[in-house]
Amino acid sequence: MADASQVGLALAYVCAGILYPEGLEKPSVTGRQTIVRRGWLLPSDIFAAQNIRNNTDFLTVTLAPQKGVVVPEPLGRPWQVQARVLPTVSVKQSAQAVCIAFPSDGVPSGVVGVWYEAGKTQISAAYAVTEQDTPETVALALAGQLPKGLADENSVQVPGYNLAGNVVGYGQSVRVNRRQNQRYRVSLWTADSGVRDTLGQFLDTELAEKSWISTLDGRQAQLRFVSVEDIDTMQNQALYRRDYLYELVFDTLQVQWSSDMMFGAGTVSAGDQVSSFGAIEPAFDNSVVLHALEAMQAAQTSQAAQNSYPGMMVNQFGTVVCQSH
Structure with missing residues (x-):
């Protein structure tokens, strides 16, 4: 979910x-070092050896x-x-048992379910696979619920019964809780x-060509130019500044991860006769599912950021640097 700080970071x-069309490790468009930061200048930017007065330029986004x-x-x-x-996990019916298979490479994921009929009762179990699991731990977790x-x-097996199995994935549902218009200041600082x-x-x-920018959650924010001004009140310190004001319209989202439907249940009525069908969803450990979903969501967010802005990250001071550094 994008907030004001994340959208500022995307900008x-x-x-x-x-400013670095060939990458941060190559020269800038001016050939001078230009430091890009989300946040204001630090005292060291003005007074340290690597500062504005030593042919180093700054761009800040606030x-x-x-x-x-x-x-x-x-x-x-x-x-x-x-x-x-x-x-990525699969199941296979083998005699009365259900066998769990993991992918040969990649991260295992999915919710594995097994069920069987005991008279008129449907008995079922389910388990959300995590990155730390093996086929053996999944089978053990399912057997413990039956x-x-x-x-x-x-x-997995239950003596005397034929088990059936299935694996489902996850879906990410979102809705817009608030759509907001936030103003940002892009400042150039140079001597x-x-x-x-x-x-x-x-x-x-370059920014005039962009009506939309990618946010770090994989969505888009609308970019609108507002104004520009030179601020020369620090000329006596040999410091020149120019501010560009932009408005970004972006969404605050509510995000919900959930697994696909595995177990179906219902009733059929004909006159006074009512009959039930399907397997009842088991009451398995919710924390396991939540941990699996949180890890998945974090991985998706990180992947969205890398797809939009590959090789970039910020250090503890908010400075944009190469990810390899």
Whole structure:
């Protein structure tokens, strides 16, 4: 889920990509070192050896105050499926047992379920696979949920009954809780007024072509130009600054991960006769499912950020640096 700080970070990544079109390890568009940061200048940026007065330029991205603007969100806040994660684990029927198989490579994922009929009762068990699991641990967890269940290496069985099995994946559902308009200040800092003009013109031209930028949750934010101004109140310190103001419209989302339906149940009525069918969903450990989903969501968020801004990260000071550093 994108918040104001994450959207500001995405804007900083965009600016870094503009100033370093061949990558952060290559020269900038001016040939000078240009440091991109989400946040204000630090005292060391002005007074340390590597500072503005030593042919080092800075670009900062900060939140700017503004009057609140109401941007209507979708009527009714409908839920939509944004992403699906297919299972990589599989099951196979073997005699009266169900065997669990893991992929030869990659991370195992999915919810494994087994069930059988005992008279008119459907008995079932389910387990959410985590990265630390093996086929043996999954079989053991499932067997522990079944009356008289037995685990033999990667297989599950209940003596005297024929087991059936299935594996399902996960879906990520989202809805827009709030759509907001946030203003950001993109500031250029340099000791050379000519460099300020060169950097500013290049940055302004490139950002003018972008109506949308990718956010770190894999979605989009709308980019709107507001104004530009030179701030020369620090000329007596040989410091020149130019501010570009932009508004970004983005969504605050509610995200829900859930597994696909594995067990179906219902009733059929005909007059006074009512009959039930299907397997009743088991009451398995919820914490295991939540941990599996949280890890999956974190991996998806990280992957979305890397897909949009590969090779970039920020250090503890908010400076955009190469991920390999």
